Each structure stands twice: as structure tokens, then as C-alpha cells.
Amino acid sequence: MESNEKVPYVLTGKSHTAVAVNAAAKAGEWIKSRLGAYGQLATKSSEQDLVTEIDKGAEQMIRRLILTHFPDHAILGEEGVEPGEDASLHALRDAADEEYLWIIDPIDGTTNFVHGFPFYSVSIALAKDGEVVLGVIYDPSRDEMFVAEKNKGAYVHGARMAVSREEQLSQGLIAVGFPADPVAKLPINLRGIEALAPKVRSLRAGGSAALHLANVAAGRLSGYCEVGLSVWDVAAGALLVAESGGQVTDTKGEAYNLEVRNIVATNGGSLHTELLTVLKEANATGF
Ligand code: 2AM
Ligand code: CA
Numbered sequence: 001m002e003s004n005e006k007v008p009y010v011l012t013g014k015s016h017t018a019v020a021v022n023a024a025a026k027a028g029e030w031i032k033s034r035l036g037a038y039g040q041l042a043t044k045s046s047e048q049d050l051v052t053e054i055d056k057g058a059e060q061m062i063r064r065l066i067l068t069h070f071p072d073h074a075i076l077g078e079e080g081v082e083p084g085e086d087a088s089l090h091a092l093r094d095a096a097d098e099e100y101l102w103i104i105d106p107i108d109g110t111t112n113f114v115h116g117f118p119f120y121s122v123s124i125a126l127a128k129d130g131e132v133v134l135g136v137i138y139d140p141s142r143d144e145m146f147v148a149e150k151n152k153g154a155y156v157h158g159a160r161m162a163v164s165r166e167e168q169l170s171q172g173l174i175a176v177g178f179p180a181d182p183v184a185k186l187p188i189n190l191r192g193i194e195a196l197a198p199k200v201r202s203l204r205a206g207g208s209a210a211l212h213l214a215n216v217a218a219g220r221l222s223g224y225c226e227v228g229l230s231v232w233d234v235a236a237g238a239l240l241v242a243e244s245g246g247q248v249t250d251t252k253g254e255a256y257n258l259e260v261r262n263i264v265a266t267n268g269g270s271l272h273t274e275l276l277t278v279l280k281e282a283n284a285t286g287f
Helices: 016-033 053-069 085-094 110-115 186-199 209-217 231-243 269-281
Strands: 041-043 050-052 074-077 100-108 121-128 131-139 144-149 153-156 173-175 202-204 223-227 247-250 262-266
Touching: 016 053, 016 100, 016 121, 016 131, 016 144, 050 053, 050 110, 053 074, 053 100, 053 121, 074 231, 085 231, 100 110, 100 209, 100 231, 121 209, 121 231, 131 209, 131 231, 144 209, 144 231, 153 209, 153 231, 173 209, 186 202, 186 223, 186 269, 209 223, 209 231, 209 262, 223 269, 231 247, 231 262, 247 269, 262 269
Parallel strands: 074 100, 173 202, 173 223
Antiparallel strands: 041 050, 100 121, 121 131, 131 144, 144 153, 223 262, 247 262
16 A cells, blocks of 8 residues: 555444444545535524535435444434424434434534535444444544444544543633524523633634534543534534543533433533533523
């Protein structure tokens, strides 16, 4: 192989992890190749909630790859579910009895993808008996593959990841979000943003929940919080953060589970507690 030739993310064998990594890499490469050529743009639950043919095509691609290897597994994908909060919760509850449930977001950060802003990702998680055991997030723009297996740590480019070490919010770089629901969720997040801004080193809003979580896991962000997300936005990233030594809870401080929509993920410890307190005092937990 020539030294400048790209090494593809192809794992041999058909373990759950190999299939997830290969599916994320294949979908990610295709998505990136279609940047700026996404065809028709449609909206879902609101004017801010975008979907393209690339989202749907990528989900199909990932579904097919998974079912080729694991035909009896269940799949919950963003583009296979009706838009809206209740629909996604119902879909999750319908799948609650499945032993193996794959949870897919073919493009997390579709708005960025549409605008050509290079911060979007493919997110694939596998839950066994309702608990996430595998999380894979691929960032095509930076060609970074984030992989976590339950109790086996989290890796990027094959190197073990660890969360950052800031202990105080005042030293923290914290990511937040502007959710696609402008009526119910945006005002809650804005209260949190206003309360956090003067207390942190700085805030960032990249526009992909999954990539925020991957970057918390990699120690590049101290934490991330957002109210009103869906299971496919956070399932893989939650395991990445936990396996990197961080902490993932809802905005009340309860441990992460698949139904959590209001998320706080940090490097853990006192910074996590501080962030929860700020959100509570600002009436920005979403509960
Ligand atoms: P998406 O690009 O897959 O839609 C940005 O704040 C985050 O919110 C992104 O991760 C984005 O994911 C997610 N998001 C966008 N629309 C959403 C919706 N209707 N419900 C929940 N999350 C949404
Ligand atoms: Ca999506």
C-alpha cells in the first residue's frame, strides 16, 4: 500500500462491532460524497427539522448491512419513525422487548449537512435487553471513527479515549443545542444557555448531538447538555462518554437510559454537579 493511500475502516469478521463500524464508514463515505448534492429538501416536525434523500438512503444502506448479518435483530432508525416526540417514544417502547435493538441516526446534524458545514455524523448503537452495549459514531469530515463497547472502553482511531480533567464549570468548554422544536424546547434550552454563558469558559453549539458527545468522550469538550433530543441522537454517544470515564444523566441527575431526552454528559464529578445545579436554578431541565 502506498503511504498516502487512505486506510479504510474495514474490520474483518462479523461481530456486532465490525458490522457497525463497516456500516458507519460506508454510509459516512457516501454521505460525504453527496455534500452539496442532496436533492430535495423536506421538513419534518418543524421548519427547522430537515430531512434529505441522503438521510433516507443512508439509513437504508445501514439497515441492509445490519440485517444481512443479523436478520433477526430489530432496528429503530430516525427515518423509519414518524416525526414528533410521541412517535419516537412509542417506537422505542414497541421495541422494548427486543433482545437486540439497533438504534440508527443516518445523519446527525442534517442542517449542517445541508449547508455544507462540516459537523455532522453517522450514529449507530446496539442495545441488548434495553441497555446500550455498543456505540459507533463516524465523523466523515474529519474521518474519525469513535467506537465504544460496554465495559471495554472507548476508542478513536484505535487509541483509547479519556474525558477531560477540568473540575470547575468556569474552566469548562460546554456544548449546547438549539433544538428543532421552536415552541416547546427552544425556550427551555435558551434559559439554560443564558444561565450557563457567564459561568463557563465558553459555550459551543455545533449542531450534532452525537458529535458533541463523541467530543466529550475524546476530552475536547468538558460537557454537553440539551433538552428535547431523541434516542438516536444520543444512544451511541452516551456509551462513548461513559466508557471514556465521563458521566451521563438526564437533566435531573438520573442515570442515562434509552428514554432520556434531556441530557447532561460531562467529564464527571463536580463539573457535572455544577452544570445540573445551573440548569435547575434556571428552570431549564425540561421537566
Ligand atoms: P438531526 O440532525 O439528526 O435531526 C441539534 O440540536 C440536535 O438536535 C441534532 O443532533 C439534531 O439531530 C437534533 N434534532 C433535530 N431535530 C430534532 C427533533 N425533531 N427531535 C429531536 N432532535 C432533533
Ligand atoms: Ca438525523
